[in-house]
Structure formats: C-alpha cells, structure tokens
Amino acid sequence: MVDEKDFALLTDLYELTMCASYFGNKVKGIAAFDLFIRDLPQNRSYFIAAGLEDALNYLKNLKFNDEHIKFLKSKKIFKDGFLNYLKNFKFTGDVFALPEGTVFFPNEPILSVTAPIIEAQLAETFLLNAINLQTTIATKASRVVLAAKQKPVVDFSLRRTQGADAGMKVARASYIAGCAGTSNVLAGMKYKIPVYGTMAHSFVMAFEKEEESFEAYSKTFPDASTFLVDTYDTLKGVEKAAVATKKLENQGHKLKAIRLDSGDLASLSKSARRILDKSGLSHAGIFASGSLDEYKIEELLKKGAVIDAFGVGTAMGVSKDAPYCDVVYKLVELSDHGRLLPTMKLSKGKVTYPGKKQVYRIADKNGNYAKDIIALRGEKTNGQQLLAKVMEKGEIICKMPSLEKIRETTKNNLSKLPEKYKQLKNAASYKVETSRGLIKLTLKLNKTIREKV
Amino acid sequence: MVDEKDFALLTDLYELTMCASYFGNKVKGIAAFDLFIRDLPQNRSYFIAAGLEDALNYLKNLKFNDEHIKFLKSKKIFKDGFLNYLKNFKFTGDVFALPEGTVFFPNEPILSVTAPIIEAQLAETFLLNAINLQTTIATKASRVVLAAKQKPVVDFSLRRTQGADAGMKVARASYIAGCAGTSNVLAGMKYKIPVYGTMAHSFVMAFEKEEESFEAYSKTFPDASTFLVDTYDTLKGVEKAAVATKKLENQGHKLKAIRLDSGDLASLSKSARRILDKSGLSHAGIFASGSLDEYKIEELLKKGAVIDAFGVGTAMGVSKDAPYCDVVYKLVELSDHGRLLPTMKLSKGKVTYPGKKQVYRIADKNGNYAKDIIALRGEKTNGQQLLAKVMEKGEIICKMPSLEKIRETTKNNLSKLPEKYKQLKNAASYKVETSRGLIKLTLKLNKTIREKV
Numbered sequence: 001m002v003d004e005k006d007f008a009l010l011t012d013l014y015e016l017t018m019c020a021s022y023f024g025n026k027v028k029g030i031a032a033f034d035l036f037i038r039d040l041p042q043n044r045s046y047f048i049a050a051g052l053e054d055a056l057n058y059l060k061n062l063k064f065n066d067e068h069i070k071f072l073k074s075k076k077i078f079k080d081g082f083l084n085y086l087k088n089f090k091f092t093g094d095v096f097a098l099p100e101g102t103v104f105f106p107n108e109p110i111l112s113v114t115a116p117i118i119e120a121q122l123a124e125t126f127l128l129n130a131i132n133l134q135t136t137i138a139t140k141a142s143r144v145v146l147a148a149k150q151k152p153v154v155d156f157s158l159r160r161t162q163g164a165d166a167g168m169k170v171a172r173a174s175y176i177a178g179c180a181g182t183s184n185v186l187a188g189m190k191y192k193i194p195v196y197g198t199m200a201h202s203f204v205m206a207f208e209k210e211e212e213s214f215e216a217y218s219k220t221f222p223d224a225s226t227f228l229v230d231t232y233d234t235l236k237g238v239e240k241a242a243v244a245t246k247k248l249e250n251q252g253h254k255l256k257a258i259r260l261d262s263g264d265l266a267s268l269s270k271s272a273r274r275i276l277d278k279s280g281l282s283h284a285g286i287f288a289s290g291s292l293d294e295y296k297i298e299e300l301l302k303k304g305a306v307i308d309a310f311g312v313g314t315a316m317g318v319s320k321d322a323p324y325c326d327v328v329y330k331l332v333e334l335s336d337h338g339r340l341l342p343t344m345k346l347s348k349g350k351v352t353y354p355g356k357k358q359v360y361r362i363a364d365k366n367g368n369y370a371k372d373i374i375a376l377r378g379e380k381t382n383g384q385q386l387l388a389k390v391m392e393k394g395e396i397i398c399k400m401p402s403l404e405k406i407r408e409t410t411k412n413n414l415s416k417l418p419e420k421y422k423q424l425k426n427a428a429s430y431k432v433e434t435s436r437g438l439i440k441l442t443l444k445l446n447k448t449i450r451e452k453v
Numbered sequence: 454m455v456d457e458k459d460f461a462l463l464t465d466l467y468e469l470t471m472c473a474s475y476f477g478n479k480v481k482g483i484a485a486f487d488l489f490i491r492d493l494p495q496n497r498s499y500f501i502a503a504g505l506e507d508a509l510n511y512l513k514n515l516k517f518n519d520e521h522i523k524f525l526k527s528k529k530i531f532k533d534g535f536l537n538y539l540k541n542f543k544f545t546g547d548v549f550a551l552p553e554g555t556v557f558f559p560n561e562p563i564l565s566v567t568a569p570i571i572e573a574q575l576a577e578t579f580l581l582n583a584i585n586l587q588t589t590i591a592t593k594a595s596r597v598v599l600a601a602k603q604k605p606v607v608d609f610s611l612r613r614t615q616g617a618d619a620g621m622k623v624a625r626a627s628y629i630a631g632c633a634g635t636s637n638v639l640a641g642m643k644y645k646i647p648v649y650g651t652m653a654h655s656f657v658m659a660f661e662k663e664e665e666s667f668e669a670y671s672k673t674f675p676d677a678s679t680f681l682v683d684t685y686d687t688l689k690g691v692e693k694a695a696v697a698t699k700k701l702e703n704q705g706h707k708l709k710a711i712r713l714d715s716g717d718l719a720s721l722s723k724s725a726r727r728i729l730d731k732s733g734l735s736h737a738g739i740f741a742s743g744s745l746d747e748y749k750i751e752e753l754l755k756k757g758a759v760i761d762a763f764g765v766g767t768a769m770g771v772s773k774d775a776p777y778c779d780v781v782y783k784l785v786e787l788s789d790h791g792r793l794l795p796t797m798k799l800s801k802g803k804v805t806y807p808g809k810k811q812v813y814r815i816a817d818k819n820g821n822y823a824k825d826i827i828a829l830r831g832e833k834t835n836g837q838q839l840l841a842k843v844m845e846k847g848e849i850i851c852k853m854p855s856l857e858k859i860r861e862t863t864k865n866n867l868s869k870l871p872e873k874y875k876q877l878k879n880a881a882s883y884k885v886e887t888s889r890g891l892i893k894l895t896l897k898l899n900k901t902i903r904e905k906v
Contacts, residue, residue: 001455001456001457001618002454002620002621003454003456006642009639010611010617010620010638010639011611011638011639012609012611012612012636012637012650013638013648014651014652014653015650017651017652017673017674018651018652018653018655018656020673021652021669021670021672021673021674022656022659024673025669025672025673027659027660027669029659031655031659067642068642071638071641077674079673117659121655121656124653125611125612128613129611129613129616129617129620133614133615133616136615156465158463158464158465158582159465159578159582160581160582160585160777160778160780161586161615162586162589162614162616162619162771162776163582163586163615163616163619163621164455164460164463164582165455165616165617165618165619166615166618167455167582168463169616183465183467184463184464184465184466185462185463185464185466185524186455186462186463188528189459189521195466195528196466197465197466197468197469197470198467198470199467199471199474200467200468200471201783201784202471202486202574202783202784203471203474203574205787205796205798206475206482206570206784207480208905209905216474216478216480217470217474219474219477219478220470220474220477220478220532221470221473221474224530231798231799232798232799232902232903232905233799314777318615318776318777320776323615323772323773323776324615324767325613327613330654330655331654331658331659334658334659341661343659344658345654345657345684345685346685449685450685452685
C-alpha cells in the first residue's frame with residue numbers, strides 16, 4: 001500500500017529531473033499551471049469536479065524524507081545541491097480551484113497552481129492522478145444517478161475497482177455524485193458514508209435448501225433482511241422468500257426487500273412484485289443488481305421495471321466506457337525577473353491557452369446554466385466566477401466542505417444544467433466561449449512563437 | 454490512503470452480514486471457493502496471472518482492531534458474540550494458486566481457497582480486488598510488449614491510473630508482463646523496478662528558446678539527455694536538438710535520444726532519423742510516446758516507424774479497452790459434519806462448476822501449449838498441474854518469487870503459447886476442456902438441485 005508519507009516519490013521521474021535542471025540552471029521564475037481536461041470522453045456531456053481535498057492535502061504535506069533522498073541519491077543522476085534542496089522542500093504556492101461538486105466542461109481549469117516553477121512542476125503527477133480518478137468516477141456516477149430518477153443507487157464496485165485506493169475514492173466520488181451509499185465498509189468508517197449489503201449467492205448455497213438460507217438470515221437480521229432470490233430459479237426464489245418470511249412477519253418484523261441479480265430484470269421485477277403483493281408483502285422492496293450501468297437502468301425504467309433501488313458495481317466503479325479523463329497540467333505563464341511570459345505549446349492537436357484564467361458562468365433568466373466564458377484572470381466579464389482561491393502560500397485557506405455538503409452542491413448544480421445537456425447519449429453541446437482578452441493573448445503569443453521557432 | 458491495518462474492513466458489508474448469520478446459525482462447515490474469470494474481455498485471448506503476493510499477505514495478516522470493532526458495533530446490526538469472534542479472527546485456511554506470470558484462460562481457478570466458511574467468505578472482496586487489478590493490467594501490458602517486438606516499453610501511466618494504489622500496482626504488473634520499467638519513482642523504490650524519464654513540454658516552454666532548454670538540460674544530465682522535440686514544430690525541434698547537442702558531444706558526452714510525443718509518429722520518426730544521422734548522431738535513439746497502445750504500436754511498426762522504445766501511458770495503465778476482468782469467487786464445495794456438499798448456482802448466464810479443482814496443461818511435441826483440462830482435484834489426468842499449494846493453515850508455504858523471476862516466468866510462458874493465440878484481434882480460441890469427473894459431478898449436481906428447487 002502507498003503510505004501518505006511516500007507521496008513525494010509518487011511522481012514521474014521526469015518531474016524530478018526537470019526540477020534538478022531548473023535548480024542547476026537557476027530557473028526560478030513563478031510559474032502558473034492549469035490543470036484541465038482537453039476533451040469530453042465518449043457519451044459524456046459535462047464533468048463533476050472531485051478530488052480537490054486530496055489534492056490540497058497533498059500540497060500542504062509534501063515532504064521528502066531520508067529514505068526518499070537516499071533512494072534518489074542511489075540513482076546516481078542527481079547532484080547533492082539539488083538533493084539538499086529537496087530535503088527542505090515545501091510547497092509555498094497559491095491555488096485556485098473549482099469546488100468539488102462543480103459542473104464543468106473541457107478546457108476550463110479545475111486547478112490553477114501558481115508557485116516557483118520547481119514546486120509547481122513537482123506536483124504535476126499527483127495532482128493529475130487525484131483529480132482524474134475522482135472526477136472520472138463522480139461524472140460517471142452522476143449519470144447513473146440521473147438515469148435512476150430519484151431511486152436510490154448504491155455503489156457495489158469495491159471487488160473490481162482498480163485497487164484499494166480506487167475502492168475508497170469510488171465510494172467517495174459516487175456518494176458526492178448522489179449515490180445513497182456504498183457496500184465498502186471502510187469507506188463507511190473513513191468517510192461516514194452509509195453502508196449497505198446483505199447476502200450473496202454463496203450464502204444461499206451454504207444451506208441445503210434455499211428457504212433455509214432465508215430463514216437463517218432473518219433470524220440474524222430480523223429487521224434488515226434482503227433476500228437474494230436468483231440463485232436457482234428467480235420466481236420460485238421469490239415464492240420461497242415469501243414463505244420463509246411468514247414467521248418473521250408473524251413476529252412483528254418486516255421483510256425489507258428481495259434482490260434480483262440476473263436475468264430479464266424488467267420482466268422478473270414485475271412478476272416478483274405480483275408474488276410479493278399477493279403474499280401480503282407489498283411493503284417489501286425490490287432491489288436490482290447485476291452488471292448495471294446508466295444505459296441499462298434507463299432501459300429498465302423505460303420498460304416499466306418495478307425496481308425500488310439499484311446496486312451498481314464495476315461499470316460505475318471503473319467508469320467502464322470512459323475509464324479516464326484526458327486531464328493535463330500545462331504551463332500557461334512564467335514570470336522571471338519581472339518579465340511576464342505567458343506560454344503555450346503548439347504540438348499537433350495539443351494546443352493550449354496561455355495565461356492565468358477565471359471561468360465565468362452565465363445563467364438564463366430562470367437561473368439555469370446558459371454558457372461559460374473562459375477569460376483571463378482580472379479581465380472584466382459578466383457571470384459567476386467558478387474558480388475560488390483555496391490555497392495561499394502553501395496553506396489551505398478554504399473550509400473543506402463535508403461530503404454531505406459537496407453532495408448537495410452537486411445536486412444543486414446538476415439541477416441548473418438544462419435537460420438537453422444531461423442526455424446519456426447525444427446530449428447537446430454546452431457552449432464554452434473564450435473571452436476577447438484570452439483570444440487576443442492567444443493570437444499574439446501564437447505569432448510570437450511561430451516567429452521564434 | 455488505505456492503511457494495511459484497515460484491510461479487514463476493506464470489504465463489502467454483505468461479507469460481514471453473511472458471516473454474522475453463519476456465526477449465529479452455527480454454520481461451521483469447511484468451504485472451498487474458486488476465484489476465476491468467467492469470460493475473456495473483448496480482444497483478449499489469454500490472461501496473465503498477477504496479484505498473488507498481495508492476496509497471500511492479506512490472508513496472512515487479516516485482523517480486526519478495536520477501531521474496526523467499534524465502528525461495526527456503531528452500526529447496531531451485529532451481536533456482541535459475533536463481534537467478539539471478529540476480535541480474535543484469524544484466517545486458518547489453505548490456498549492453491551496459479552503462480553504469478555502464469556498464462557491462463559476463463560473458468561480456470563486462479564485461487565482455490567479452503568477454510569471454515571466464515572473465513573473463506575470474509576476474504577472474498579479483497580481477493581477479487583487484488584487479483585482483478587494486477588491480472589487485468591499484466592494481461593494488457595503483455596499485449597503492448599508483444600506488439601512492440603523486442604523494443605523496450607516503459608510504463609508512463611501514473612498520472613492517470615485509477616488512484617495511487619493502482620499507480621503502484623500498474624508499475625508492478627506491467628513490469629511482470631515485460632515492460633522495461635516505469636516512470637513511477639515510488640514503484641522504483643518499493644519494487645526495485647528501473648525508472649525512466651527526462652523532460653515534459655513545460656520544461657521546454659520554461660526557456661525563451663527551445664534550444665536553450667536542451668542546452669540547460671544537457672548541462673544537468675550530460676550523459677542522460679533525451680530531448681522532447683515536439684513542443685512547437687517537431688522536425689525543427691529535432692534540428693535544434695542536433696545543434697544544441699554539438700557542445701555536449703564535443704565534450705565527449707553522447708545524446709541519448711529524442712522523444713516524439715505527437716503527430717504522425719511513423720513519418721516523423723523517419724524524418725527525425727535522417728536529421729539525426731546527417732548530424733552525426735546515429736547513436737541517438739528515438740523514443741515515442743503519446744496516447745500509444747498495442748494497436749497503435751503494431752500499426753507504427755507495420756508502417757516502418759524508426760522507433761527504438763515506447764512510452765505507454767493511460768491506455769495501458771487503466772486497460773482502456775477492458776478496464777476489468779469478470780472475476781468472481783464462487784462457493785464450489787461445503788463439507789459439513791462429514792457430509793460433502795459440492796455446490797453450484799444456476800442463475801441465468803452465471804452457472805458455475807462445482808468441486809475442488811486442478812488445472813492440467815497439455816503440451817505438444819515441441820513443448821508448446823496445446824490445451825488445458827479443468828479437472829477435479831485428485832482426478833487422474835495427463836498434463837502439467839498449474840495450481841500449486843501456496844498457503845497451509847493460514848501460513849504462506851511457498852517462497853515468494855522476485856519480480857525478476859516472475860517476469861522471466863511470464864516471458865517463458867508466453868513463448869510457449871503459439872502465435873495464433875497471441876494476435877491482438879481475432880486470435881484463435883485456446884481449447885480448455887472439462888474432465889470426465891467434473892462433467893459427471895456437474896450433471897449430477899444440476900439434476901439434484903433442479904429436483905430440489
């Protein structure tokens with residue numbers, strides 16, 4: 001496992017070699033880097049910002065210990081002067097950021113980092129990693145939650161997330177995005193997220209008869225029983241659940257739900273509902289799981305599936321159809337000895353906008369999002385400023401909102417994004433303009449660089 | 454971050470509720486669970502086993518501490534008797550496993566766990582998570598390495614892996630699969646994997662002129678300079694690299710390589726090669742990166758790209774086209790009070806094979822893999838046994854091989870898998886049979902269960 005005290009080395013080697021060369025060549029300017037996503041992945045029409053808390057804690061605590069220095073020295077490529085510098089390294093920069101839960105779009109900075117170039121450069125890899133995972137998952141999970149229309153969605157993905165850290169962050173990010181909770185017990189403990197879960201097929205199989213497994217379970221959890229009914233034959237399973245639950249109900253307890261985990265969920269849910277109702281169990285819910293994602297949930301509800309809640313696993317937990325965002329961290333300005341040098345690169349298909357920026361959001365008369373403008377910071381523009389200053393001189397200056405609060409923010413923001421931008425496929429393209437100032441600077445710089453090259 | 458001491462709670466809640474009910478109902482049989490992958494993901498034709506070391510360390514050290522017990526108690530669903538049991542929990546079972554680096558196929562057990570049912574059940578979530586990530590990545594990376602045909606591949610994915618843990622495990626699994634190293638410095642320290650990296654576009658942009666950045670870098674790393682040449686105009690960049698390197702070469706140093714990171718890499722590499730050769734830099738290599746994967750590498754080499762090594766990032770690090778394996782953990786046998794009860798489920802599309810198993814591999818006369826047979830353990834069958842006993846009564850009884858050794862195992866195994874099974878797309882389907890004993894048991898059990906249901 002990765003220990004937080006080792007985060008300083010959780011970086012690409014080139015961050016360290018570049019920093020060694022900045023150090024050796026006395027390149028000491030103040031750099032501004034934008035962290036943003038270049039394009040929308042397939043079927044995505046917006047992003048949900050997440051991962052800021054981890055990013056800020058990383059910057060605040062970034063430190064090289066003796067073991068790290070010893071390891072770097074053993075590579076025999078770094079000079080002692082630079083290694084001594086690293087021993088006393090501290091991040092002293094400023095950060096503007098989109099609050100977690102913000103709806104945003106390509107090219108809008110999620111983080112804007114201003115610091116001496118070595119410090120800002122060194123942070124690149126970790127910041128990208130932290131923002132990428134949680135933003136990817138929060139975005140995916142928000143789609144699942146929207147598709148489920150008010151019905152609770154529970155994160156069931158831990159067994160197939162990409163590692164332990166992802167298991168935790170998926171629980172967090174999907175809760176931010178509106179999930180009702182997670183199956184991940186540790187996430188419940190660490191993040192205070194509600195945890196859910198009852199039984200797997202192995203439990204049913206561990207008893208000679210299916211109904212025995214239900215009776216045994218309800219003896220242990222008389223008021224919290226959800227029976228998994230599809231181990232052998234789903235509808236017979238529902239009938240057995242109804243019978244097995246009689247004793248329970250006679251003793252004043254209530255069956256909470258049954259769970260369907262395979263087969264034609266739309267049709268099975270309707271039949272299961274009839275069996276339950278006929279057996280006087282109309283209070284018992286129907287929980288569905290089994291390779292679900294936003295597309296399948298939308299289809300199930302269109303088909304009139306009688307499902308009260310969804311367990312969604314792998315497809316959400318790895319963001320199966322778009323397992324990463326094309327997130328990048330680009331140098332946009334460098335001021336050296338009083339000389340301000342906005343920068344951009346011209347690599348094919350990878351052109352970047354120069355300068356420190358602010359993002360403005362324009363609302364329509366109902367308060368709904370109409371368009372965004374990416375402008376230079378300080379440029380006069382209408383709209384609500386989305387980037388807030390969250391770190392100054394290496395210290396966190398914002399109050400970290402609770403997960404509940406971030407979850408609320410996400411919900412509010414998504415409610416202001418018109419429906420046409422929230423279709424699961426072929427959604428309308430939200431308008432993001434660049435300001436006059438930004439266009440002017442880009443054109444000017446483009447010309448200067450082309451003359452130079 | 455997830456601390457190893459918290460692994461006991463890194464599990465789905467239902468593992469704990471099931472265990473509580475096994476405990477309450479005195480279900481104490483010895484259970485056998487198979488961990489296997491149901492299907493080949495799209496474009497995959499084999500798997501590379503990885504993640505066993507983590508899995509075994511988890512089982513060996515599994516322990517609930519006071520904080521965990523307190524948290525579980527606070528949920529108000531567990532009885533004190535069960536919580537007391539957890540306080541003294543220890544995994545005491547046996548494990549058979551495919552050694553890391555083994556080539557394997559769907560339905561072949563990767564792990565076979567035999568233990569009192571509570572212990573075996575509790576381990577499910579973590580074991581799936583550990584095996585899934587590393588097996589998914591080792592499999593993907595082996596494809597990239599095969600496509601690169603002898604040319605080194607370096608893992609560049611850390612910035613967009615799904616979290617910190619994945620960043621480490623991707624470096625490990627891709628090294629096992631044959632990558633030459635990683636950009637991840639911490640993986641270099643923890644796993645002793647070679648680390649690689651030189652400069653990013655931001656470094657080039659931090660200097661007023663491109664050539665200044667090259668000169669500055671080579672001053673710091675005179676014998677280890679790889680210049681990134683595509684920040685503004687790739688071929689002009691190569692020319693500048695050649696000029697900037699003159700001084701370096703005159704002082705007896707050598708330019709190591711240039712790196713291309715965008716554009717038409719096949720055509721650019723040929724032009725760059727000509728420029729370098731004309732400038733007396735035929736010793737300098739050409740390193741390519743930029744959204745590469747096995748498909749693009751295969752295409753580049755087909756087009757005659759003059760590339761000496763590849764940096765492969767996100768597509769490999771998240772296994773973009775198949776970001777998980779459909780790995781499951783199924784109860785296959787339960788012996789209770791002397792009564793042996795092989796088990797299987799009949800859920801639609803999710804039928805499992807009962808009984809404890811062994812996998813046999815049959816070679817052709819040249820020693821190449823011809824077919825596998827999944828048999829009952831103890832059943833007489835020809836071929837090499839793939840599953841080895843690695844844990845007995847909760848203790849690891851095998852020597853953990855070094856990463857170098859696992860890497861060698863992978864290479865040897867893949868060399869014995871005929872070419873037709875290693876095509877990137879539309880590969881031939883490797884034959885995996887089930888033994889007579891297994892078929893007989895499956896049919897018998899199917900009948901028994903259908904009569905019961």
